[in-house]
Amino acid sequence: xxxxxxxxxxxxxxxxxxxxxxxxxxxxxxxxxxxxxxxxxxxxxxxxxxxxxxxxxxxxxxxxxxxxxxxxxxxxxxxxxxxxxxxxxxxxxxxxxxxxxxxxxxxxxxxxxxxxxxxxxxxxxxxxxxxxxxxxxxxxxxxxxxxxxxxxxxxxxxxxxxxxxxxxxxxxxxxxxxxxxxxxxxxxxxxxxxxxxxxxxxxxxxxxxxxxxxxxxxxxxxxxxxxxxxxxxxxxxxxxxxxxxxxxxxxxxxxxxxxxxxxxxxxxxxxxxxxxxxxxxxxxxxxxxxxxxxxxxxxxxxxxxxxxxxx
Amino acid sequence: xxxxxxxxxxxxxxxxxxxxxxxxxxxxxxxxxxxxxxxxxxxxxxxxxxxxxxxxxxxxxxxxxxxxxxxxxxxxxxxxxxxxxxxxxxxxxxxxxxxxxxxxxxxxxxxxxxxxxxxxxxxxxxxxxxxxxxxxxxxxxxxxxxxxxxxxxxxxxxxxxxxxxxxxxxxxxxxxxxxxxxxxxxxxxxxxxxxxxxxxxxxxxxxxxxxxxxxxxxxxxxxxxxxxxxxxxxxxxxxxxxxxxxxxxxxxxxxxxxxxxxxxxxxxxxxxxxxxxxxxxxxxx
Numbered sequence: 001x002x003x004x005x006x007x008x009x010x011x012x013x014x015x016x017x018x019x020x021x022x023x024x025x026x027x028x029x030x031x032x033x034x035x036x037x038x039x040x041x042x043x044x045x046x047x048x049x050x051x052x053x054x055x056x057x058x059x060x061x062x063x064x065x066x067x068x069x070x071x072x073x074x075x076x077x078x079x080x081x082x083x084x085x086x087x088x089x090x091x092x093x094x095x096x097x098x099x100x101x102x103x104x105x106x107x108x109x110x111x112x113x114x115x116x117x118x119x120x121x122x123x124x125x126x127x128x129x130x131x132x133x134x135x136x137x138x139x140x141x142x143x144x145x146x147x148x149x150x151x152x153x154x155x156x157x158x159x160x161x162x163x164x165x166x167x168x169x170x171x172x173x174x175x176x177x178x179x180x181x182x183x184x185x186x187x188x189x190x191x192x193x194x195x196x197x198x199x200x201x202x203x204x205x206x207x208x209x210x211x212x213x214x215x216x217x218x219x220x221x222x223x224x225x226x227x228x229x230x231x232x233x234x235x236x237x238x239x240x241x242x243x244x245x246x247x248x249x250x251x252x253x254x255x256x257x258x259x260x261x262x263x264x265x266x267x268x269x270x271x272x273x274x275x276x277x278x279x280x281x282x283x284x285x286x287x288x289x290x291x292x293x294x295x296x297x298x299x300x301x302x303x304x305x306x307x308x309x310x311x
Numbered sequence: 312x313x314x315x316x317x318x319x320x321x322x323x324x325x326x327x328x329x330x331x332x333x334x335x336x337x338x339x340x341x342x343x344x345x346x347x348x349x350x351x352x353x354x355x356x357x358x359x360x361x362x363x364x365x366x367x368x369x370x371x372x373x374x375x376x377x378x379x380x381x382x383x384x385x386x387x388x389x390x391x392x393x394x395x396x397x398x399x400x401x402x403x404x405x406x407x408x409x410x411x412x413x414x415x416x417x418x419x420x421x422x423x424x425x426x427x428x429x430x431x432x433x434x435x436x437x438x439x440x441x442x443x444x445x446x447x448x449x450x451x452x453x454x455x456x457x458x459x460x461x462x463x464x465x466x467x468x469x470x471x472x473x474x475x476x477x478x479x480x481x482x483x484x485x486x487x488x489x490x491x492x493x494x495x496x497x498x499x500x501x502x503x504x505x506x507x508x509x510x511x512x513x514x515x516x517x518x519x520x521x522x523x524x525x526x527x528x529x530x531x532x533x534x535x536x537x538x539x540x541x542x543x544x545x546x547x548x549x550x551x552x553x554x555x556x557x558x559x560x561x562x563x564x565x566x567x568x569x570x571x572x573x574x575x576x577x578x579x580x581x582x583x584x585x586x587x588x589x590x591x592x593x594x595x596x
Contacts, residue, residue, distance in 0.1 A: 029495045030415030034423055037408035040465045041426050045433060048441035055441065062448055109337075116333040123334075129582055130338040133345065136578040138524035140542040141567035144549055145348045148560055154359035155347065190341070218326060247436040250526045254546055269436045269527075276440050277531065285440050293437055 055286035062280060078287035088288060091268045092295065094177050094252075095245045098267075099299075101181035103241050107234055110189050114196035115226060131190035139187065139250045146183055146255060167261075176260035180251045184244060192240075195233050203229035235307040239300050246296045249273065268292045345571070352568045357561035373561035374569070380555050380562065381536070381544040383569060389456075389533075390523060390540035396460040397522040398515060401469050405514070406507075408465070409473025410499050414485055427474075430467045436527060438462070443531050454535045463522050469514035476510035477503055516581050520574050541570050 056078050058071040082088055117127055134142060149155045150169040157164035169175050207225045216224060248267035252259050259266035259274075268288060276285025346364070351357045353369040377383060411417065412424055442462055452458030480503060488498045504511070526542045533539045539547070545566045553559035 027415070027417040030411040030417030030420065033407040033411035033415065033495070034417070034420075036404040037465055037470060038423060038426075040404070041430055044442070044462050044464070045426075045430050045438065048438045048445060049433075051441040051445065052438070055444070062444070112333060113337050116330045116337075119330065121327070121330065121334075125582065127334045127338055129579060130341050132578065133575055134341055136520050136524075136574045137345075137571045138526070138542050138574065140524075140526050140546050140549070141348070141571040142344065144545070144563045144567040145344045145351075147549070148351060148357075148359060148564065149344060149347065151359055155361065155363060158360045186340070243432070243434050246434040249436055250546075254526075254549060257550075269439075272440055273527075273531075277443065282440060282444060289437050289440055292434075296434060 110192035176265035199233035352564035373565035413477035
């Protein structure tokens with residue numbers, strides 16, 4: 001969940017060469033201390049990454065442990081299947097819908113709440129805790145409540161009476177994906193409120209005073225001082241949202257019953273699960289995974305360029 | 312906000328009111344679903360209408376019902392084993408790695424640190440398919456605690472937090488101990504770790520919510536209901552076991568309460584250690 005390389009405090013200080021020491025044994029201790037973690041990264045990240053790419057170029061079948069069967073090289077055939085499958089296109093489109101709703105909502109709401117929280121006020125720790133509780137709670141538990149709140153016969157529809165959407169929220173092909181985006185926004189907002197709260201500490205107080213002298217009102221100050229001041233945090237929110245979008249699984253699987261009406265809330269990871277494990281085409285799923293990594297990188301780079309462009 | 316001090320008092324009060332209205336609206340939006348979850352889990356018949364928000368005719372039947380459908384105790388035990396396994400690995404190996412990255416000099420240190428940052432950027436779910444093939448098919452670790460723990464064993468965000476914390480400690484302290492002939496392990500255990508207690512608490516809390524709340528990976532690895540952690544068994548209750556109990560919505564919400572409770576309680580207990588600065592350094596990398 002982290003991205004901002006250059007902002008890491010102390011990164012410069014310790015990752016450069018440390019002062020020379022006579023005792024060469026020390027360096028062996030360091031390598032020894034770090035070796036379990038390196039082994040972990042190799043086993044859990046490097047090997048699976050390389051393996052995915054390998055699988056994506058072969059015809060691959062699941063086998064029982066210990067059995068060997070051939071996995072012939074098939075070139076780009078799996079990728080051709082991925083690109084010609086309309087559901088894949090739909091899944092990526094769904095991620096874009098997710099981002100279009102999630103990013104502005106997250107940035108707007110968390111920035112407003114963080115600004116409101118950024119003062120010595122009564123009940124500050126209560127509000128902080130309240131905002132953070134959904135973030136620490138399991139998606140599965142929260143999905144259960146949301147299903148109950150937004151079901152056809154749920155609390156929200158009872159409130160709305162005849163204004164309730166038909167078909168209801170979670171089974172409506174126009175609303176299923178937006179519902180997921182709103183759910184994720186709600187669940188993770190507390191995290192970003194805290195992030196912006198930390199970022200607000202770095203916005204110079206004199207900027208507020210100067211703008212007040214120039215006659216700027218509260219709203220004007222918010223847009224001219226606060227919003228540009230927390231830009232690095234905003235970049236982080238956007239990149240985090242992209243990673244979340246790329247990771248979506250439990251919400252479409254559980255909240256909208258396995259990807260929603262007519263795949264309207266299918267996500268790429270859900271599709272990887274359905275194609276790879278349910279339908280037994282791990283090679284297709286691996287190619288889809290590689291495409292997804294490329295997608296994440298391209299969208300992140302583009303987003304970074306966009307949010308970091310000068311004022 | 313400091314700007315308010317230079318403004319007329321009336322303006323200040325109006326600003327304060329807006330602030331409270333905003334924060335209170337936020338708090339209601341965040342907490343209402345939890346309130347609804349608890350009340351719904353305690354009602355004899357749980358229906359979706361407005362009356363469901365009013366506590367009346369409270370009963371513990373739903374907890375008994377969900378317990379009979381998915382054996383809560385067993386699921387909680389599985390969640391606990393998985394989470395504690397991850398916590399122990401992160402604490403032991405993560406502290407060692409964090410200390411080495413912060414205070415020791417060794418070959419390939421830059422590469423390890425770069426890998427640490429990179430790992431946090433890779434969407435983990437992307438790796439689930441090849442990991443599934445490796446762990447379940449090749450190593451035969453399906454329905455096995457080791458297989459459940461493996462992908463989360465050392466939490467990289469926690470390693471990063473440890474490293475940041477150890478890096479802030481004065482080098483001279485460690486040099487002095489080294490001159491006195493203390494081994495690195497002893498320095499870490501006796502000097503660095505006690506000073507890093509707040510970071511350790513934050514890192515453990517951050518680490519806890521991962522495996523405790525995780526759904527996809529244990530869902531893939533465990534087919535045997537006796538091995539499933541609570542998030543997985545509750546999800547299977549949600550998708551196909553609801554017909555087996557008298558008040559399915561209530562039972563589901565009761566299960567949701569049990570799943571939510573430990574993480575929320577731990578968070579509230581350790582809240583004051585969990586400051587915004589920690590989160591800031593936790594996500595920067």
